[in-house]
Amino acid sequence: MHVPDGFINAPxxxxxxxxxxxxxxxxxxxxxxxxxxxxxxxxxxxxxxxFAVQMLNFPVAAGTSGHLLGGALAAILVGPYTGVLCVSVVLLMQGVLFADGGLTALGVNITVMGVVTVLVSYALFRGLLKVLPGSRRSVTVAAFVGALVSVPASAAAFTLIYAVGGTTDVPVGKVLTAMVGVHVLIGIGEALITAATVGAVIAVRPDLVHGARGLTAPLKLRVDGELVDAPAAPAAPAPAEEPAPAAARSTRAVWATGLVAALVLAGFVSFYASANPDGLEKVAADQGIDAKADQYEHATADSPLADYGVKDVDDARLSGGLAGVIGVGATVAVGTGVFWAVRRRRAEDAGAPATAAREG
Incomplete structure (x- = not known):
């Protein structure tokens, strides 16, 4: 749902x-x-x-495809504030390096694809966890629902922005019906990807899933046909060398596995993605929203990575694969740099009161 230049007016x-x-x-x-x-x-x-999974467009209807937006996935894995930053980094890299999404529309894209998806999905996710049993399965179910609803919500948000600042005269009702209709289908794919990813991480390292923090599922026993809490087990003597607690365990294996997965998806699997236009592109073409978009040339149209291919590499498979690998590498480098800077600022803020107290 990358909004290009020319769909929304300048103000x-x-x-x-x-x-x-x-x-x-x-x-x-x-x-x-x-x-x-x-x-x-x-x-x-x-x-x-x-970034990698967004390269994997999947078919959702005749002549239409969809791709992950990622707001729900990011919010549940690393937190809603960090989730907005994750999607913003992805959109910035896509716009600057790959000419995907207009630079004048970057604010629209961050608002629609980042802020709205995170707010809607995380609010639903937290609300469902309050009423569902405190289990890992509940986290996955809540992630599925939050992701599913966040996509048509994002489509509705775009329609609202278009109603205020659209550059073409298309009835808003028609745009809303078309956008929400196709993005409900895309939302199913979003929900499946989000639930599968969250479920995979929570199965091996629940301590790394922000949305699962504080998750407890007490053991239940069935007594006379009713489930009751099991009695606490007696404390066992501490072994000579206790395993490190979850909070102290290394994340290197998870990080390496995730990076390899992203590289494989972007560098190899993306070649088999659907070539059909995504939901916004299809609706724009059918409804005439893109009537004035041809007047705008993307500011980075001459980028050597524009349109997810490496310039002067003639083999389509190799060109797309290299572009995907470069994109993953650039995104992880920029993203990690941003988040380490935020983390360092947190450490500085935490140390400031202590320093002031010592000086006083």
């Missing part, structure tokens, strides 16, 4: 840009509470993984 694009800047600023501050020495590099990996 509304500027307003959306200001809203996006404000959201990123709030998220930078909020992410200080979510990131630590373990999760900062993992947040960069989440951004790179979202």
């Amino acid at each position: 509304v694009s500027v307003a959306a840009g200001a809203a996006a800047v404000a959201a990123v600023a709030v998220s930078l501050k909020g992410a200080r509470r979510e990131l630590d020495e373990r999760t900062a590099p993992l947040a960069g990996l989440v951004a790179a993984f979202i």
Whole structure:
């Protein structure tokens, strides 16, 4: 759902840009509470993984495809504030390096694909966890529902922006019906990818899933047909060498596995992605939203990586694969740098009161 230049007029694009800047600023501050020495590099990996999976367009209807938006996945894995930053990093890299999504529409894209998806999905996710049993399965189910609803919500948000600042005269009702209709189908794919990824991580390292923090599932026993809490086990003597607690375990294996997965998806599997236009492109073409878009040339159309191919590499498979690998590498580098900087600022803020107390 990358909005190109020319769909939204300049005043509304500027307003959306200001809203996006404000959201990123709030998220930078909020992410200080979510990131630590373990999760900062993992947040960069989440951004790179979202970049990779967004290259895998999947068919959803005749002549239409969809791809992951990633807001729900990022929010559940690394937290809502960090999730907004993850999607923002991905959109920035796509716009600057790959000419995907207009640069004048970057604020619109961050607002629609980042802020709205994170807010809607995480609110639903947290709400469902309050009523579902405290189990890992509940986290996966809540992730599925949050991701599913976040995509048509994002489509509705775009329609609202288009209603205020669209450059073509198309009835808003028709745009809303078409956008929400196709993005409900795309939302199913989003939900499946999100639930599968969250389920895979929570199965091996639940301590690394932000949305599963504090998750407890007490053992139940069936007594006379009713489930009751099992009695606490007696404390066992401590072994000579106790295993490290979850919080102290290394994240290197998870990081390496995730990075390899992202590289394989972007560098190899992406070649087999659907070539059909995505939901927004299809609706824009059918409804005439893109009537004036041809007047705008993307600012980075001459990038050597434009359109997810490496310039002067004639083999389509090799060109696309190299572009995907470069994109994953650039995104993980930039994302990790941003999140380490946020983490370092948190450490500085935490040390400031202690320093002031000693000086006093």
